[in-house]
Amino acid sequence: MGADGGTIPKRCELVKKKKxxxxxxxxxxxATRWRLCRLSQEPLKRxxxxxxxxxxxxxxEVLNAILSKRIGEYEVAKHIKGLKDIKELKLTNNKEYRESGADKGDIYKDHNIAPFCCPVTGISMNGNYPYV
Structure with a gap:
C-alpha cells in the first residue's frame, strides 16, 4: 500500500459508479407490441x-385464460374479467408484408413493415403512427 514506488490511485479509479x-x-x-400477443408472446393471428x-x-389465448380462470395471473391482463372487456378487431392485411424465416442479411428487409395496415391510408400498423 505504498512505499514501493507504485502510482498513487485517484478517486475516480477507486469509486465505482452505478451502472x-x-x-x-x-x-x-x-415491433413486439404490434406483432406479438401480450399473453403468450406468440405472433398475432386472426x-x-x-x-x-x-x-x-x-x-x-384470452378465451383459454378466461375459461381456465388464470387470466388474473398475467400482469398485462389483470383488467380483463370477461368477454365484455375485449373487442374483436377487423384488420386489413398489408400487401407489402412478407413473412420470412431467418434474416440472412443478403437482402434488405424493412422491419417497420407490419402485417396489418390502415385500409384508408395504407400506413403500416407498426406503432410509429397513431392507429384507430
Missing amino acids: KKEKLDKNVAN PIVACRLGNLYNKE
Whole structure:
C-alpha cells in the first residue's frame, strides 16, 4: 500500500459508479407490441382482440385464460374479467408484408413493415403512427 514506488490511485479509479439501466430500443418495443400477443408472446393471428388499454391479444389465448380462470395471473391482463372487456378487431392485411424465416442479411428487409395496415391510408400498423 505504498512505499514501493507504485502510482498513487485517484478517486475516480477507486469509486465505482452505478451502472445505468439498459433501455429497450423504441423500435423493438413497437415491433413486439404490434406483432406479438401480450399473453403468450406468440405472433398475432386472426381473430385478434384488443383491450381498453390498447393491448393486442390472440382471441384464442384470452378465451383459454378466461375459461381456465388464470387470466388474473398475467400482469398485462389483470383488467380483463370477461368477454365484455375485449373487442374483436377487423384488420386489413398489408400487401407489402412478407413473412420470412431467418434474416440472412443478403437482402434488405424493412422491419417497420407490419402485417396489418390502415385500409384508408395504407400506413403500416407498426406503432410509429397513431392507429384507430
